[in-house]
Amino acid sequence: MSEDAAAMDRRVRRAAKLLFYKRHRQPGVRGWELRRTLGEGYPRVIELLNQRLEGLDLQVSVVHEEGTDRERGMPDLDRARFYVTLKGSLSTSDLVMAGWRVDDVAALTVTTALIISREGKVARRDVEAILREKFPRWRVDHNLNRFIRLGYLVQDEHDVLFLGWRSRAEIDEKLLLKLILGEPMKQEKLT
Amino acid sequence: MSRRSNQDRERLLRIISLCIAVESRGTDPFEVEVQEVLNTLRKYLPNWKALEDFVLDSETLRRIAGIVRLQGDWVKRRSTSLFVDPLLVEVKLKLMGTQRLLEVFQKSWHPVVEMEGLSRRRVEQAIDYWNLLASLDARRLQLPEPSDTLSSLTAEELIKRSILSEESFRKTLERLWEELREKVGAAGRILYWDFVQQKTYDETVKRAYLVSFLITYGYATMRINPLEEELYLVPNAEITEPAFGKQALTIPIAIDRETWERRRGNKN
Numbered sequence: 047m048s049e050d051a052a053a054m055d056r057r058v059r060r061a062a063k064l065l066f067y068k069r070h071r072q073p074g075v076r077g078w079e080l081r082r083t084l085g086e087g088y089p090r091v092i093e094l095l096n097q098r099l100e101g102l103d104l105q106v107s108v109v110h111e112e113g114t115d116r117e118r119g120m121p122d123l124d125r126a127r128f129y130v131t132l133k134g135s136l137s138t139s140d141l142v143m144a145g146w147r148v149d150d151v152a153a154l155t156v157t158t159a160l161i162i163s164r165e166g167k168v169a170r171r172d173v174e175a176i177l178r179e180k181f182p183r184w185r186v187d188h189n190l191n192r193f194i195r196l197g198y199l200v201q202d203e204h205d206v207l208f209l210g211w212r213s214r215a216e217i218d219e220k221l222l223l224k225l226i227l228g229e230p231m232k233q234e235k236l237t
Numbered sequence: 238m239s240r241r242s243n244q245d246r247e248r249l250l251r252i253i254s255l256c257i258a259v260e261s262r263g264t265d266p267f268e269v270e271v272q273e274v275l276n277t278l279r280k281y282l283p284n285w286k287a288l289e290d291f292v293l294d295s296e297t298l299r300r301i302a303g304i305v306r307l308q309g310d311w312v313k314r315r316s317t318s319l320f321v322d323p324l325l326v327e328v329k330l331k332l333m334g335t336q337r338l339l340e341v342f343q344k345s346w347h348p349v350v351e352m353e354g355l356s357r358r359r360v361e362q363a364i365d366y367w368n369l370l371a372s373l374d375a376r377r378l379q380l381p382e383p384s385d386t387l388s389s390l391t392a393e394e395l396i397k398r399s400i401l402s403e404e405s406f407r408k409t410l411e412r413l414w415e416e417l418r419e420k421v422g423a424a425g426r427i428l429y430w431d432f433v434q435q436k437t438y439d440e441t442v443k444r445a446y447l448v449s450f451l452i453t454y455g456y457a458t459m460r461i462n463p464l465e466e467e468l469y470l471v472p473n474a475e476i477t478e479p480a481f482g483k484q485a486l487t488i489p490i491a492i493d494r495e496t497w498e499r500r501r502g503n504k505n
Contacts, residue, residue: 066352073351104350131347138339144348152338156330163326165314167263176327180335204261215349222345223321229329229337 057084057091058098065095065106065130072197072211074109077124089123105133109215129215153177153189154198159226161199161209162219170205245281246290249297252277256300259307266307274301406450413447414456418472426460429468429490430500438497445492459488 197212
């Protein structure tokens with residue numbers, strides 16, 4: 047291995063440590079932090095790390111301050127946040143093992159889809175009204191508060207819900223809406 | 238002030254509230270009847286006499302302009318092919334069963350991988366710290382022996398040690414209270430910054446500090462005009478009981494040198 051390749055290898059390993067280990071209250075590393083530690087060529091280092099992670103079904107996701115990089119023409123990488131996320135999807139059993147109830151995931155799906163479809167914000171009472179059609183009141187309150195705590199949602203002083211940092215990092219918003227809109231218009235048996 | 242004028246003002250305040258609600262909740266901007274509001278403003282305009290009424294009128298107009306902008310955006314959004322009808326999404330979501338919702342979410346969900354752990358270096362630092370840390374008994378020995386006799390300090394000694402100022406704090410507050418009452422005059426109130434702003438930055442900060450105690454101890458009240466975004470100080474005729482324990486409102490006011498210089502410039 048040449049000296050350059052060895053140096054790059056060290057930088058990739060350093061990047062992996064930075065991205066995997068939580069350094070702040072929320073996971074992920076800002077672009078400027080990567081620049082400070084890995085140097086000017088940090089996007090190339092991240093690219094190489096991404097190639098290595100692919101074999102493990104993992105990927106580096108870049109989330110810009112507002113929306114994802116897919117939504118912006120000229121992203122400012124320094125201000126973006128970099129995360130390691132799962133590339134594929136979790137099976138239902140993995141999801142349950144991770145502490146998610148099926149009902150909770152359904153509630154999160156409904157809430158995030160409503161927010162995305164309504165230009166990024168929706169009144170909490172509107173979400174509650176829809177969720178209460180299928181879930182008990184206490185469970186709806188518990189779930190919404192939990193989603194806020196986990197960073198999936200943010201609530202402002204007017205009780206309006208927005209997508210939180212975790213939703214922006216973890217949920218493919220376009221795909222979610224596409225799948226929902228692709229559903230046939232027939233009512234399924236409620237579980 | 239006629240009853241009619243009051244009703245007109247209330248109407249404008251209701252319109253402003255509606256505009257704020259539409260802007261903040263992202264509801265349909267066409268819920269606001271812009272033409273009707275403009276007609277109302279035109280009807281009320283000749284009756285306004287006070288400056289506050291004109292401010293209210295212009296604020297309503299500003300809010301309506303915001304609604305018109307939202308309506309424009311709304312039309313643009315709906316005319317693009319990327320638009321997703323929220324009602325259609327809502328209907329689809331209501332028709333989907335829990336299991337199907339789970340499947341849809343699974344496909345579009347890529348959870349963040351995060352780990353928590355100690356680095357080897359941090360563990361080494363912790364071991365070094367532990368090894369160098371003296372026992373609690375050894376550290377207790379380093380504490381100064383308490384003096385045998387307790388004695389009281391005189392006011393002169395406290396002043397010498399800069400613990401107490403020559404003038405008692407309460408007297409300072411009362412003098413400031415008196416000054417505030419003189420300055421408000423017949424208006425009964427004064428702009429916060431007009432009262433706090435002084436020739437030097439240090440004096441301004443000191444005065445703002447004292448004013449905060451005037452309010453906390455019930456010598457004065459702070460009023461906020463949300464439309465003009467201005468703070469007013471209103472001296473109380475008598476000292477009222479502090480509202481500790483009740484749901485009091487805390488208003489942080491930043492006084493940085495830049496703001497002070499800007500305000501001093503405006504004043505000059």
